[in-house]
Each structure stands twice: as C-alpha cells, then as structure tokens.
Amino acid sequence: MAAKQGTSISVEDVVAAWSPPERLLDQAWAFQALLHVSNLAVLRRQLGVARAHSLVLDVAARLADLLPAAAITTAGRWVVEVDARISGASELYDHVDAIAAAFAEPLQIDGEMHAVDLAIGAVGGPADVVSPIRLAEEVEDALVQSRSDHAPVIRDLSEAAPQIDKLALKRELKGAIDRGELFLQYQPKVHVRRQDIASAEALVRWRHPARGLILPGDFIPVAEATRDIERLTLWTLEQVIADQQVLRADGEDITLFVNISGQLLSDPRFVQRVCRMVSEAEVKLGFEITETSVIRDPTSAIANLNTFADHGIAIAIDDYGAGLSSLAYLKQLPARELKIDKMFVMQLTSSNRDPLIVRSTIDLAHALEMEVTAEGVETPAALALLSVMGCDMIQGYLISRPIELGVFRQFLRDHKNAALVDTARATFRSAAFRRTAA
Numbered sequence: 001m002a003a004k005q006g007t008s009i010s011v012e013d014v015v016a017a018w019s020p021p022e023r024l025l026d027q028a029w030a031f032q033a034l035l036h037v038s039n040l041a042v043l044r045r046q047l048g049v050a051r052a053h054s055l056v057l058d059v060a061a062r063l064a065d066l067l068p069a070a071a072i073t074t075a076g077r078w079v080v081e082v083d084a085r086i087s088g089a090s091e092l093y094d095h096v097d098a099i100a101a102a103f104a105e106p107l108q109i110d111g112e113m114h115a116v117d118l119a120i121g122a123v124g125g126p127a128d129v130v131s132p133i134r135l136a137e138e139v140e141d142a143l144v145q146s147r148s149d150h151a152p153v154i155r156d157l158s159e160a161a162p163q164i165d166k167l168a169l170k171r172e173l174k175g176a177i178d179r180g181e182l183f184l185q186y187q188p189k190v191h192v193r194r195q196d197i198a199s200a201e202a203l204v205r206w207r208h209p210a211r212g213l214i215l216p217g218d219f220i221p222v223a224e225a226t227r228d229i230e231r232l233t234l235w236t237l238e239q240v241i242a243d244q245q246v247l248r249a250d251g252e253d254i255t256l257f258v259n260i261s262g263q264l265l266s267d268p269r270f271v272q273r274v275c276r277m278v279s280e281a282e283v284k285l286g287f288e289i290t291e292t293s294v295i296r297d298p299t300s301a302i303a304n305l306n307t308f309a310d311h312g313i314a315i316a317i318d319d320y321g322a323g324l325s326s327l328a329y330l331k332q333l334p335a336r337e338l339k340i341d342k343m344f345v346m347q348l349t350s351s352n353r354d355p356l357i358v359r360s361t362i363d364l365a366h367a368l369e370m371e372v373t374a375e376g377v378e379t380p381a382a383l384a385l386l387s388v389m390g391c392d393m394i395q396g397y398l399i400s401r402p403i404e405l406g407v408f409r410q411f412l413r414d415h416k417n418a419a420l421v422d423t424a425r426a427t428f429r430s431a432a433f434r435r436t437a438a
C-alpha cells in the first residue's frame with residue numbers, strides 16, 4: 001500500500017483493510033484467564049502453610065471439572081491459568097460467570113469448607129488476529145486490575161490488533177511520567193545452584209488511560225527517538241531506589257537491575273546524574289546493557305561503564321546472541337553477568353542448533369569469569385537442560401512473570417529459604433491437571 005507524501009496510513013487502516021469484521025464472525029476465539037487466590041494469607045492461617053500452598057491444585061481441579069475442554073495450568077503458588085478455544089464474545093462472558101459462580105461456594109478442603117477468594121482476569125479474541133503474546137499481556141493486566149477492583153475483569157480483544165500510533169505515543173509519552181501512568185514490574189532471577197533469588201530486573205510499563213497496557217517494546221524506541229529516554233530512565237532509577245528501600249525494610253537485600261538504552265551510555269550528563277543519585281542513596285543497583293549499545297560509541301561507552309562499575313553498579317550484558325559481537329570483544333566491559341537472549345532459550349528443547357549455542361556460550365562465559373543468566377525459561381525441560389549445562393541463573397515465566405512491587409514482596413516472603421527451583425519443578429510436575437484444548 002503506497003502512501004501519498006504527507007499522508008499517513010495508520011495501523012488501523014491496514015488492519016481494517018485485511019480483516020473486515022464480518023470475516024471474524026466465523027473464527028474460533030482464543031480464551032485465556034488468570035486466577036489468583038487473593039485470600040491466601042487467611043487460608044494459610046486456617047490450613048497451615050504447606051496445605052495452603054498446594055491449594056492452587058484444588059482450584060485447578062475444580063476448573064478442570066468445570067471446563068473439561070480447557071488447558072488448566074498452575075503457575076506458582078497462587079495463580080492458575082486457563083486456556084481454551086471458544087466460539088466468541090458471549091462464551092467469554094459465560095466462562096467467567098461460570099468460574100465466578102463455581103468459586104462463590106466454599107471449597108471442600110480435607111473435609112472442611114473454606115472460602116477461596118479469586119481475582120479473575122480474562123481475555124478473549126479471534127485466534128487469528130490476537131497474538132498469543134498480546135493475549136498473555138492483556139490477561140496479566142486484567143488480573144492486576146481485578147486485584148485492585150476486587151471484581152472479575154473481562155476484556156474482549158476482538159477490536160482488531162493493538163493499534164499503536166507512534167506519533168500519538170510520542171506526544172503523550174512526555175506527560176505520561178508526570179501523570180503517573182508509567183509503572184514498574186520486577187522479574188526475579190534465580191540462582192540455580194544456590195536456589196535463591198539472586199536479583200531482579202525492573203521492567204517498565206505504561207498504563208495508558210485509553211489504549212490500556214503498553215509494553216516497553218512499543219514505547220522505549222519512541223522515547224529513544226524523542227530523547228525522552230533520559231527522563232524515563234531517571235524516573236525508573238528513582239523508583240527502583242525507592243522500591244529497594246521498601247524491600248530493605250522487609251529484610252530483603254537484593255540487587256535490582258535496570259535496563260539502560262545505548263544512547264545514554266555515551267551521554268556524560270546522564271552518567272554524572274546517575275553517579276550523583278547512586279552516591280546519595282545506599283543502593284544495590286545493576287544495569288543491563290545490550291551488546292549493540294556499546295558498539296555505537298565503544299570508547300565512551302566502555303569508559304562510562306567503568307565509571308558505573310566504580311560506583312558499585314553491577315553490569316550485565318543483555319540479549320546476548322541477538323547482536324553480532326563476540327564474547328572476546330565484550331570481555332573489555334566491566335560486566336560480570338551475561339544474559340543469553342530468550343530466543344535461544346525458548347527453543348532449547350525443540351531445536352538442534354540452540355543447545356549447542358547455549359552450551360558453548362556458557363562455557364566461554366565461564367572461561368571469561370562471567371556468570372550466565374538464561375532469560376525466557378518457560379519449561380521444566382529447559383530448566384533441566386540449563387542446569388546440566390552449568391547455567392548459573394535463570395529468569396522466566398517458569399519462576400515468575402514480571403510482577404508489581406507488592407506481589408514481588410509477597411513472592412520474596414513466600415520463597416525465603418525455599419528451594420525455588422524444586423518448587424517450580426514440583427509445580428509443573430503437578431500439571432497432571434493440564435489438559436489439551438480440543
């Protein structure tokens with residue numbers, strides 16, 4: 001489609017051109033729901049810690065009876081995921097009504113009746129229009145909203161694919177920070193051998209009043225293009241420093257990592273401001289930088305990274321393998337951690353090539369005295385293979401999706417002294433409840 005000069009064709013136009021609403025009427029819909037046991041603290045007191053922590057399996061069992069064609073998966077101790085194919089919007093609402101009704105009655109647990117309160121986020125949309133990634137992102141946000149609204153949140157995603165108008169985003173991003181529309185989620189990194197939470201990565205999100213949740217992949221490039229990235233990153237750092245004080249008060253002393261865009265690495269003003277912030281507050285910070293960000297202006301990037309490292313900031317190389325550089329080149333950086341890009345990790349058990357790449361990267365990184373983190377660890381099989389390969393840390397949905405500070409604090413409390421990796425394994429072994437959607 002050729003655009004006349006000066007005329008812009010929006011994503012909406014393109015989507016409307018290839019998928020008129022009539023076409024969607026016959027399509028099967030994808031349905032996804034996340035259910036979070038929200039009165040776990042009460043149940044822990046009533047049932048004891050061990051029994052309360054396996055309660056999620058009772059919830060999964062009831063759902064499996066209720067929706068026999070759905071795939072039911074437990075994710076951690078509090079969350080159950082439901083995936084199904086449905087006929088359309090009315091079934092989306094019917095499913096949620098049925099789930100809410102099923103849990104309105106107390107659940108029989110070891111012969112006693114206990115009320116189980118659930119936060120429910122549910123989404124549905126035409127399977128050929130709504131990507132699995134969008135489905136997952138929207139359902140997570142619906143769950144977050146349900147937790148604060150104390151009511152099920154249902155989103156019909158049939159109104160075509162996400163329509164990100166970069167020009168509008170550019171205009172709106174400036175005020176988004178002041179209006180408090182940006183927020184952070186944290187995703188833990190788990191040390192495989194030590195079985196503890198080694199650190200966590202802060203990931204920024206934008207809750208747009210009209211467009212809903214916007215993920216960083218859509219607005220970070222905009223922020224970089226408009227130079228708003230400096231303000232955004234300083235806001236992120238301030239927030240992370242404040243959140244770390246909260247974690248400290250909980251007795252948690254872990255490093256929090258922030259993603260730093262390449263263009264900031266060679267910006268002397270940014271470097272100065274960060275060093276001042278870090279000197280004023282007692283923080284355990286880490287920066288994740290990509291290999292390509294250094295290639296841009298290696299001399300000043302390397303000098304500035306050394307300055308950050310001198311200020312006690314841990315440096316990790318992010319998305320390793322997605323760019324072009326060699327490890328020998330990256331050895332010049334004061335980085336002690338290498339994060340293997342999730343594109344290699346997610347195919348680990350299904351591809352012939354990726355295990356070889358991951359294995360040799362781990363060995364070479366170790367020879368260069370770096371610890372290796374695998375990102376995008378979603379399955380117990382990937383975890384098993386990575387631990388055999390000697391991978392030091394893992395990050396991914398198997399352990400936890402990115403979660404807001406309040407939920408992260410609860411996560412840390414619950415996992416204190418617990419064997420996280422085994423817990424994850426056990427949880428996923430209990431996928432006896434997993435049923436394949438028809």
Ligand code: C2E
Nearest residue numbers: 203204215216217220236259260261376377378395396397
């Ligand atoms: P990243 O730093 O590589 O972050 C990891 C991304 O992988 C995150 O996506 C995370 O949600 C996702 N992820 C984690 N575990 C899994 C998994 O098991 N499976 C799958 N499929 N995905 C997983 P997210 O949050 O959308 O972030 C995308 C990118 O946006 C980040 O990639 C990072 O480059 C950038 N970003 C996020 N926050 C910031 C920020 O504050 N500043 C800057 N400059 N960039 C940021």
Ligand code: MG
Nearest residue numbers: 201259288318
């Ligand atoms: Mg990162």
Ligand code: MG
Nearest residue numbers: 318319339375
């Ligand atoms: Mg990454």
